Amino acid sequence: MSDASGTSSAPALIRLMKVGKSYFRGREPIEVLTDLDLEMPEGAFEALMGPSGSGKSTLLNLIAGLDSPTSGTILVSGQDLGRMSDAERAKWRSQNVGFIFQTYNLLPVLTAVENVELPLLLTSVASKERRKRALTALRIVGLEDRASHRPDQLSGGQQQRVAIARAIVTDPKIIVADEPTGDLDRVSADAILDLLVNLNQELKKTIVMVTHDQRAADRATIVRRLDKGQLT
Amino acid sequence: MNLATIAIKNTRRNLFRTVLTIFGVAVAMLAFLLLRTVLSAWLVGVEYSAKDRLATRHKITFIMTLPKRYVEDVRQVPGVTAVTWFNWFGGKLPGKEDQFFGTMAVDIKSFLDVYDEIYVPPEQKANVLADRRGAIVGASLARQFGWKVGDHITLDGTIFPGQWEFNVDGIYTATKKSIDQSSLYFHWDYLNESLPEIQREQVGWIASKVPDAGQAATVAKRIDTLFEPRDIQTLSMSERAMNTSFLGMISTLLDAMQIVSFVILLIMMLILGNTIAMGVRERTHEYGVLRAIGFMPKHLSAFVVAEATVLGLLGGALGVAIGIPLINQGVGRFMEESFTGLFPYFRVLERDVFIVMGLSVGLAVIAAIIPAYNASKLHVVDALRKFG
Numbered sequence: 001m002s003d004a005s006g007t008s009s010a011p012a013l014i015r016l017m018k019v020g021k022s023y024f025r026g027r028e029p030i031e032v033l034t035d036l037d038l039e040m041p042e043g044a045f046e047a048l049m050g051p052s053g054s055g056k057s058t059l060l061n062l063i064a065g066l067d068s069p070t071s072g073t074i075l076v077s078g079q080d081l082g083r084m085s086d087a088e089r090a091k092w093r094s095q096n097v098g099f100i101f102q103t104y105n106l107l108p109v110l111t112a113v114e115n116v117e118l119p120l121l122l123t124s125v126a127s128k129e130r131r132k133r134a135l136t137a138l139r140i141v142g143l144e145d146r147a148s149h150r151p152d153q154l155s156g157g158q159q160q161r162v163a164i165a166r167a168i169v170t171d172p173k174i175i176v177a178d179e180p181t182g183d184l185d186r187v188s189a190d191a192i193l194d195l196l197v198n199l200n201q202e203l204k205k206t207i208v209m210v211t212h213d214q215r216a217a218d219r220a221t222i223v224r225r226l227d228k229g230q231l232t
Numbered sequence: 233m234n235l236a237t238i239a240i241k242n243t244r245r246n247l248f249r250t251v252l253t254i255f256g257v258a259v260a261m262l263a264f265l266l267l268r269t270v271l272s273a274w275l276v277g278v279e280y281s282a283k284d285r286l287a288t289r290h291k292i293t294f295i296m297t298l299p300k301r302y303v304e305d306v307r308q309v310p311g312v313t314a315v316t317w318f319n320w321f322g323g324k325l326p327g328k329e330d331q332f333f334g335t336m337a338v339d340i341k342s343f344l345d346v347y348d349e350i351y352v353p354p355e356q357k358a359n360v361l362a363d364r365r366g367a368i369v370g371a372s373l374a375r376q377f378g379w380k381v382g383d384h385i386t387l388d389g390t391i392f393p394g395q396w397e398f399n400v401d402g403i404y405t406a407t408k409k410s411i412d413q414s415s416l417y418f419h420w421d422y423l424n425e426s427l428p429e430i431q432r433e434q435v436g437w438i439a440s441k442v443p444d445a446g447q448a449a450t451v452a453k454r455i456d457t458l459f460e461p462r463d464i465q466t467l468s469m470s471e472r473a474m475n476t477s478f479l480g481m482i483s484t485l486l487d488a489m490q491i492v493s494f495v496i497l498l499i500m501m502l503i504l505g506n507t508i509a510m511g512v513r514e515r516t517h518e519y520g521v522l523r524a525i526g527f528m529p530k531h532l533s534a535f536v537v538a539e540a541t542v543l544g545l546l547g548g549a550l551g552v553a554i555g556i557p558l559i560n561q562g563v564g565r566f567m568e569e570s571f572t573g574l575f576p577y578f579r580v581l582e583r584d585v586f587i588v589m590g591l592s593v594g595l596a597v598i599a600a601i602i603p604a605y606n607a608s609k610l611h612v613v614d615a616l617r618k619f620g
Contacts, residue, residue: 066524094525
């Protein structure tokens with residue numbers, strides 16, 4: 001692990017230049033990120049830390065293409081996310097980003113394998129192939145035998161594994177994780193972190209993880225700290 | 233798995249609410265189907281009434297009679313191929329005065345010629361023609377009172393006072409829906425000969441047959457022109473026009489029923505819309521997740537509309553599934569037997585089933601438009617922040 005000053009020889013996959021983001025609370029503008037410059041190398045496992053309100057999740061949303069910056073430029077694989085329309089960003093996300101949320105966010109009416117298959121519905125992959133890939137993703141996270149279980153029949157750790165399988169099923173370059181261990185006990189959290197490390201090291205996924213948990217951050221290769229919208 | 237199966241599975245999310253919603257739609261559609269059936273039953277007499285048959289009555293009002301000799305005059309009018317005549321009798325079954333059924337004095341032989349869609353078995357027909365007190369009764373009426381061929385019955389006359397005895401010589405059925413199967417027809421001669429001299433040789437109305445519907449208006453005019461110089465003028469019209477004029481008298485009631493049926497649909501749509509909107513509000517966070525992983529606003533709209541369509545379809549189908557046996561085997565039979573004059577054929581029409589199913593789906597889609605639009609307009613980051 002290294003801190004934000006740590007350097008990598010890999011080319012930058014994600015590059016932020018003078019990025020600012022502000023919201024309006026009523027008529028009052030709230031500046032969340034200010035002139036942020038940042039480069040994340042391909043294949044990195046980065047942890048973003050900082051106090052609540054520091055702008056971690058906002059930064060993660062910008063990198064993931066969920067939101068657009070108020071100023072500056074965000075390039076991912078050379079593509080300028082700020083210039084994309086909402087629909088273009090949605091398509092880009094479906095092809096390039098896998099999401100892992102704190103509360104798993106599985107659809108309760110679908111089985112594990114159906115939840116994993118969900119992102120593939122947006123592709124031209126045939127039905128049988130979709131199911132095959134979803135089962136493969138479940139095998140990677142060690143839950144192939146729970147394929148037909150619904151989320152309410154799984155533990156929190158198992159649900160998060162299904163969410164990880166959903167995140168990798170489209171084989172994205174980037175996985176963004178917002179407090180992936182926040183709702184889990186220590187044992188389950190460690191298992192999820194092991195899985196993320198494996199995805200990073202074996203499948204060469206670039207992972208950007210927001211966390212408050214120092215033990216989780218310790219598993220990342222790079223740790224960046226934010227405070228009041230600035231990298232410290 | 234595809235987007236449609238997800239929409240269907242989504243309806244199981246809150247099963248209790250889904251079941252209540254489906255039942256709500258089903259009850260509304262059942263009520264609508266019942267009202268549609270009432271309206272259709274009222275109109276069926278008009279729709280199926282013969283266009284090649286004319287009714288000639290007193291020009292002033294239906295309740296005033298015509299001289300019997302007019303029958304022979306009508307028979308001579310060019311274009312008329314057969315003639316018969318009626319007197320409304322207004323008989324009641326002693327002890328069952330509240331149970332209405334039609335009783336008419338007719339010339340049975342010519343009546344069966346002009347109304348050839350009425351079927352009486354040949355042997356029974358021969359019997360009634362030979363029996364002065366003979367009568368034929370409709371199959372529904374016979375079933376209602378348990379009458380069978382050979383029974384002797386007594387009716388109280390309301391228009392022609394006294395007790396009148398009849399022999400049930402035949403039970404008729406109808407080959408067309410317009411014919412009321414719960415009336416009793418007996419010999420006009422029996423009535424006429426039993427009346428005081430001053431009341432004899434009068435008929436209520438004359439029915440005549442023309443070769444085809446295209447000649448109906450011309451022949452009707454010829455008949456009325458024939459009687460124009462006489463003391464009593466006539467008004468002739470096709471059977472369909474006559475039935476339509478009856479409907480005209482209750483048109484306000486029919487309009488009110490139409491309005492009630494549409495109010496029911498409106499209420500159903502509002503209930504469905506509220507249920508769908510509630511579901512969208514509850515799933516805002518989930519829609520945020522779907523948007524995050526790449527689903528487009530159009531996909532969210534499609535989910536909402538598809539879910540509403542499933543609810544509408546199931547509700548409509550349940551309403552129809554309950555409605556058909558309930559109306560055809562229950563309410564319909566009761567109406568046909570109790571109000572035969574008004575509802576000779578009270579059954580669910582295939583057309584009304586299609587209307588109900590179409591409206592169930594159509595209104596569900598309309599009800600989903602605003603929630604679907606709201607779902608499509610969700611901002612992904614804002615949606616992800618919302619829970620519950």
